[in-house]
Amino acid sequence: xxxxxPVKTEPGETVVRTVCPLGCGIACGILAHVKDxxxxxxxxGDFPAxxxxxxxxxxAAKLVYHPDRLKHPVKRLGARGEGKWxxxxxxxxxxxxxxxxKEIGDRYGSSSLAWVATGVAAFSNLATVGFAxxxxxxxxxxxxxxxxxxxCADQACYGAPMxxxxxxxxxxxxxxxxxxxxxxxxxxxxxKWRRIRDxxxxxxxxxxxxxxxxxxxxxxxxxxxxxPGTDAALALGxxxxxxxxGLHDTSFITDHTVGPLLVRSDNxxxxxxxxIGPGESENYIVWDTRTKAPQSYxxxxxxxxxxxxxxxxxxxxxxALRLLAELAQEYPPDRASEITGVPADTITRLxxxxxxxxxxxxxxxxxxxxxxxxxxxxxxxxxxxxxITGNISFDGHAYPQYNQAAxxxxxxxxxxxxxxxxxxxxxxxPHPIKALWMTRHNLINQDPNFNQxxxxxxxxxxxxxxxxxxxxxxxxxxxxxxxxCSFYESIDLAPPIGNGSHMYLQLQQxxxxxxxxxxxxxDIFASLAKTMGMQEYLDKSAEEYVELLLASGHPSMEGITxxxxxxxxxxxxxxxxxxxxxxxxxLEFYSERLREFGQxxxxxxxxxxxxxxxxxxxxxxxxxxxHPKYRLHSMFANVAWLRELDPEPTLEMNPADAEAxxxxxxxxxxxxxxxxxxxxxxRVHQGIRPRLVNVCEGWSPGDYVEGTHQALTHETINxxxxxxxxxxxxxxxTLVEVERVEEG
Amino acid sequence: MRKDDKVAKRYxxxxxxxxxxxxxxxxxxxxxxxxxEVGSGIRVETVGxxxxxxxxxxxPDLSMYYLPIACMHCDQPPCRDACPTEAIYQRPDGIVLxxxxxxxxxxxxxxxxxxxxxxxxxxxxxxxxxxxxxxxxDQGFEPFCALCCGDQAIFWGDVADPESQVSQLIAxxxxxxxxxxxxxxxxxxxxxxxxxxxx
Numbered sequence: 044x045x046x047x048x049p050v051k052t053e054p055g056e057t058v059v060r061t062v063c064p065l066g067c068g069i070a071c072g073i074l075a076h077v078k079d080x081x082x083x084x085x086x087x088g089d090f091p092a093x094x095x096x097x098x099x100x101x102x103a104a105k106l107v108y109h110p111d112r113l114k115h116p117v118k119r120l121g122a123r124g125e126g127k128w129x130x131x132x133x134x135x136x137x138x139x140x141x142x143x144x145k146e147i148g149d150r151y152g153s154s155s156l157a158w159v160a161t162g163v164a165a166f167s168n169l170a171t172v173g174f175a176x177x178x179x180x181x182x183x184x185x186x187x188x189x190x191x192x193x194x195c196a197d198q199a200c201y202g203a204p205m206x207x208x209x210x211x212x213x214x215x216x217x218x219x220x221x222x223x224x225x226x227x228x229x230x231x232x233x234x235k236w237r238r239i240r241d242x243x244x245x246x247x248x249x250x251x252x253x254x255x256x257x258x259x260x261x262x263x264x265x266x267x268x269x270x271p272g273t274d275a276a277l278a279l280g281x282x283x284x285x286x287x288x289g290l291h292d293t294s295f296i297t298d299h300t301v302g303p304l305l306v307r308s309d310n311x312x313x314x315x316x317x318x319i320g321p322g323e324s325e326n327y328i329v330w331d332t333r334t335k336a337p338q339s340y341x342x343x344x345x346x347x348x349x350x351x352x353x354x355x356x357x358x359x360x361x362x363a364l365r366l367l368a369e370l371a372q373e374y375p376p377d378r379a380s381e382i383t384g385v386p387a388d389t390i391t392r393l394x395x396x397x398x399x400x401x402x403x404x405x406x407x408x409x410x411x412x413x414x415x416x417x418x419x420x421x422x423x424x425x426x427x428x429x430x431i432t433g434n435i436s437f438d439g440h441a442y443p444q445y446n447q448a449a450x451x452x453x454x455x456x457x458x459x460x461x462x463x464x465x466x467x468x469x470x471x472x473p474h475p476i477k478a479l480w481m482t483r484h485n486l487i488n489q490d491p492n493f494n495q496x497x498x499x500x501x502x503x504x505x506x507x508x509x510x511x512x513x514x515x516x517x518x519x520x521x522x523x524x525x526x527x528c529s530f531y532e533s534i535d536l537a538p539p540i541g542n543g544s545h546m547y548l549q550l551q552q553x554x555x556x557x558x559x560x561x562x563x564x565x566d567i568f569a570s571l572a573k574t575m576g577m578q579e580y581l582d583k584s585a586e587e588y589v590e591l592l593l594a595s596g597h598p599s600m601e602g603i604t605x606x607x608x609x610x611x612x613x614x615x616x617x618x619x620x621x622x623x624x625x626x627x628x629x630l631e632f633y634s635e636r637l638r639e640f641g642q643x644x645x646x647x648x649x650x651x652x653x654x655x656x657x658x659x660x661x662x663x664x665x666x667x668x669x670h671p672k673y674r675l676h677s678m679f680a681n682v683a684w685l686r687e688l689d690p691e692p693t694l695e696m697n698p699a700d701a702e703a704x705x706x707x708x709x710x711x712x713x714x715x716x717x718x719x720x721x722x723x724x725x726r727v728h729q730g731i732r733p734r735l736v737n738v739c740e741g742w743s744p745g746d747y748v749e750g751t752h753q754a755l756t757h758e759t760i761n762x763x764x765x766x767x768x769x770x771x772x773x774x775x776x777t778l779v780e781v782e783r784v785e786e787g
Numbered sequence: 788m789r790k791d792d793k794v795a796k797r798y799x800x801x802x803x804x805x806x807x808x809x810x811x812x813x814x815x816x817x818x819x820x821x822x823x824e825v826g827s828g829i830r831v832e833t834v835g836x837x838x839x840x841x842x843x844x845x846x847p848d849l850s851m852y853y854l855p856i857a858c859m860h861c862d863q864p865p866c867r868d869a870c871p872t873e874a875i876y877q878r879p880d881g882i883v884l885x886x887x888x889x890x891x892x893x894x895x896x897x898x899x900x901x902x903x904x905x906x907x908x909x910x911x912x913x914x915x916x917x918x919x920x921x922x923x924x925d926q927g928f929e930p931f932c933a934l935c936c937g938d939q940a941i942f943w944g945d946v947a948d949p950e951s952q953v954s955q956l957i958a959x960x961x962x963x964x965x966x967x968x969x970x971x972x973x974x975x976x977x978x979x980x981x982x983x984x985x986x
Contacts, residue, residue: 051928084819087935095937098815229808233937240806240938248984256842258808261835261851264983268847396986672810672840684818687825688811688839697846708837728841729849 047089050074060088060611062549063100064164064530065675068540069234071095072612075531075554082107082531082555090547090612095234099675105682106529112512113526114559123501123520136523137574143506147478154457155477156180161484164535164551165445165592167564171482173450174568177580180456181476184769187461188490192412192771195764196422199634202624207442212429213543214436218242218404221249222397224274224425225410227257230672234544253410255737256730268732270384271665272415272650272776278424279647280379282371284394285432292433293349300430300630302364303329303347309358311638319356363633370644398432405429416651416773419764423645427632437622443538443548443615446595449588453580460769462760468500478506481517482564485677488516488743491756491772494719510567516743526561533563534585536592547612548603640763651759652778654734659778662716665735667775668752674741692742693726697733706783711748714779719754722784723747736781755779796880797947798919799974801956802855805981806940809853813932820920820931826906828917829857829932852980857917858883858904862972869899881974882921887913901966946974
C-alpha cells in the first residue's frame with residue numbers, strides 16, 4: 044500500500060493502515076507495524092492532511108498481547124459469579140448455546156432470546172442485530188447506557204440521527220466564539236478538541252461550562268462553574284436576555300424554525316389549514332402582519348408574526364416563538380442564577396457575547412445529558428439558543444449510509460431499549476427475556492444499578508453468553524464465555540460518527556491472525572448459525588460483507604470501494620439531506636410530540652436526585668462518574684502502562700466537603716445511598732464543585748476496596764425520552780453521602 | 788539549508804504549553820518507541836494542585852497547565868559528570884546519550900539530574916532516558932513523541948539555527964528553559980500558556 048508519509052520501519056516489518064474503532068467513536072487512523080505475524084508497534088495513521096492518536100490507542104498492543112486474554116471458550120462451574128470455569132471446545136460451546144437457545148426459545152418464545160452490542164465498527168453490531176433477527180429474538184438498543192439523551196434532543200429539534208445533530212452547532216470552519224457545555228473533549232474526544240483548539244488559535248474565545256474544572260476548562264479563556272444538571276436553566280436565562288434585548292435573529296427564526304407557526308392555545312397543536320378552511324390540508328398557518336390575517340405557511344409576500352396573540356376562527360393562537368419568549372420570561376438572569384449558581388451578570392454577558400459574536404459554536408457534552416434525568420431538555424435548550432440566534436450551520440453533511448440490509452437478511456428482531464430491559468427481565472412484560480448475549484458491551488460493569496443487575500436481573504436470566512477479550516465483570520456472570528479477537532485480528536468498517544473529528548470511512552484491516560482460539564463476532568455468529576441449522580445466514584466472507592455494506596447505492600458511498608479503502612481513508616461523499624427531518628421540516632424548538640409530557644418547549648426541570656430534592660437531606664452530595672482520560676470506559680483499565688499513570692480509583696472531593704466530614708486527602712472513604720456503596724480512596728482538591736463528588740469511571744468491582752461506582756446509580760426511565768428515542772441512564776443525577784472508614 | 792555550516796547543530800525540542808493537554812500520549816509513545824515497560828523517557832507534570840490533573844487556586848478561581856519533562860540534553864549535563872563509568876556522553880549535535888554497554892545500573896546519575904529525567908530500568912539493569920529518538924533523527928524522521936502528540940505541541944529541530952522553526956517559535960513565543968539558574972544549558976524550551984482573553 045502507499046502511505047501518506049514516510050514511515051520508519053525495522054527490517055522485516057510491514058506496515059498496515061488500519062483504524063482504532065474503539066468506543067470514543069473518533070476512529071483515529073492507525074499504522075500497524077507487523078513482523079513475523081506479530082503486531083510490534085502502533086503509530087498514528089494519516090488522514091490526508093493530519094493524523095491523531097491518543098495514549099489509549101497507542102497502548103492497544105498491550106490489550107492484544109495481554110496475558111489475561113481469554114484463550115478458549117469456557118463454561119461455568121459452580122454459582123454465577125463464583126469464578127470457577129472449565130475449558131471447553133468451540134464445538135461444545137456452540138452445541139451448548141444452540142441447545143439452550145432452542146430450549147429457552149421453545150419455552151418462553153423466541154423474543155425471550157436477547158442480544159446486546161455496541162461500538163463503532165459496523166460488522167459486530169449489525170451481525171448481532173441480524174443474528175437476533177434470524178432467531179426472531181430481541182436486540183437491546185444500547186444507547187441508554189448514557190448516550191441516548193443527546194439523540195433524543197436532536198431527534199426532537201433537528202430530526203437528526205445519533206450524534207449527527209452535533210454538526211448543526213459546531214461551525215468548525217470558522218467559529219468566532221466557542222461555548223462548551225459539560226463537554227471535556229480535551230480528555231475524552233481529543234481529535235475533536237484539536238479542532239476547537241484550532242478555532243481558539245484562530246481567534247475564537249473559548250468558554251467552558253462545567254461543574255468540574257476539567258482539562259478543557261483549564262484551556263479555556265473563561266471557566267463558568269454550574270450546579271450539576273441545570274444547563275437548561277442557564278440557556279433559558281440567556282434566551283431571556285437575548286429576546287429581551289432583541290438580539291435574536293428574526294430572519295433565521297422565520298425561515299428555518301417553527302417560530303412563526305401559529306400554535307393553538309386550546310390544544311397546543313400547530314394551527315393547520317384544515318382547522319380554518321375546507322379540505323384536509325395539514326399545512327401550517329402563520330399570521331401575516333401585512334394583511335393582518337392568517338395565511339398558509341409558504342405563501343409568497345407574507346410577513347409572518349413572531350409575537351402577538353391572534354384569534355383565528357374563534358381559536359386563540361400564538362406564534363411558537365411567542366411561547367418560547369413567554370417561557371424565557373420566567374428565567375430572568377436573577378432567577379437563572381438562583382437555579383444554576385452562575386452569577387446573573389455572567390449570564391447576561393455570556394448571552395450578549397453568544398448572540399453577537401457570530402458564528403458562535405456550541406459543543407455539547409454528556410455532562411449535560413448524564414447530569415440530569417432531563418438531559419435531553421438541556422440539549423434542546425442549547426439547540427434552541429443556537430436556533431434563535433441563527434447560530435445553526437447547514438454545512439458539511441456527509442453521513443455515510445451503509446447497506447445495512449446485508450446483515451438483516453433473515454429477519455428483524457424485536458427491540459427493547461436498555462433501560463426497558465431491566466423492567467422487561469423483572470416483569471416478563473411485554474415478553475420474557477430469559478437468555479442474554481453480551482458482546483462489545485460490558486453491560487454489568489457499565490450500566491446503572493449494579494446491585495439490582497447482579498442480584499435480581501441475573502437470577503431471572505436462565506442463560507448468559509458473553510463474548511469478550513477478557514474475563515470482564517459481565518463475563519464473570521456468564522454461563523458460557525467466548526474469546527473474541529481484538530480489532531487488530533479481524534476486518535470491519537469504521538464510519539465517522541459525526542462528532543466533528545473527521546468525516547472519513549476507514550477499513551479495519553486484519554493485521555494479524557486471531558490469537559489463541561479467539562474469533563471475531565462475525566465468525567462466532569456465522570459458526571453458530573451453522574450449528575443451529577441456519578447455514579444460509581452469514582454465509583459470506585468478511586471481505587464480501589465489506590463490499591455488500593459499501594454497495595448501498597446511497598450518494599454518501601459514491602466512489603468508495605474496498606480496494607480503495609485498503610489504501611487509506613475515504614471521505615463520505617457530501618450529499619444533500621433535508622434541512623431538518625422533523626415533522627414540520629423546520630427546526631422544532633416547539634415539539635407537538637412532547638406536549639403530553641409538558642415538554643413541548645425546552646423547559647427546565649429539576650434533576651431527579653438534585654440537591655434541592657428532599658432526598659438531599661439524607662444524601663447531600665451529587666455524584667458523577669465522568670469519562671476517564673486513562674481508560675476508555677472499562678477498556679484499558681488492565682493495561683499496566685496506563686495504570687502507572689492512574690493506579691487506582693479515587694473519589695474526587697472538594698476540601699470544604701472533606702473538612703465537614705473529617706476526611707483527609709488519601710483516606711479510605713465510603714460513598715453510599717439506598718442502592719449501594721463503594722469504598723475507595725479520596726482525592727481532595729479544589730477542581731471539583733463543593734457538594735459534588737466524582738469518580739472517573741471504567742473501573743471494575745475488583746479495582747475497588749469494596750463495591751463499585753455503579754452500585755450507586757439508577758435506571759429510572761424518562762418517559763419523554765422513551766417516547767422520542769431511547770431513555771438515557773442519568774448516571775450523574777445521583778445523590779450520595781460519603782463517610783470516612785477505618786483502614787483494614 | 789543552514790547559512791553557516793560552521794555553527795554546530797544543537798538538537799532540541801520546543802513544547803507549546805498552551806497546546807499541551809496532559810493527554811500523556813507522549814509518555815506512551817516513548818514507551819512504544821523505546822520499549823520501556825516501566826517508566827518513560829518523558830513525563831507530564833501537572834502544574835496546579837496536589838495531585839495529577841488537579842488545579843491550583845480556590846474553586847472556582849482555578850488554574851492548571853501541563854509540563855512535559857524529558858532529558859533536557861543539557862550543554863553541561865550534570866548526569867554525565869556524576870556517572871562513575873563514563874557511560875553518559877554527548878554527541879556533537881548536542882544529544883546526550885547513555886551507553887548501555889558501559890552503564891552498570893548504579894543510578895548515581897539519577898539524583899544528579901535537576902529535572903528528574905532519568906529512569907532506572909530494572910529489566911535491563913541500566914538507566915534510561917530520552918534519546919531524542921536519535922535513531923529516527925539520523926534517518927530523517929521526527930522524534931516519536933512529536934509524531935504522536937495529539938495536541939501538536941512538540942516541535943523538534945536545531946535550536947542553534949536561528950532560521951529553524953524551533954528557534955522562531957522560541958523567539959515569537961518567548962519560550963523559556965527550566966532552572967536557568969543552574970546553567971545546565973537545556974535544549975528543551977517551553978512556550979508558556981497564553982493568558983485568557985476577556986470578553
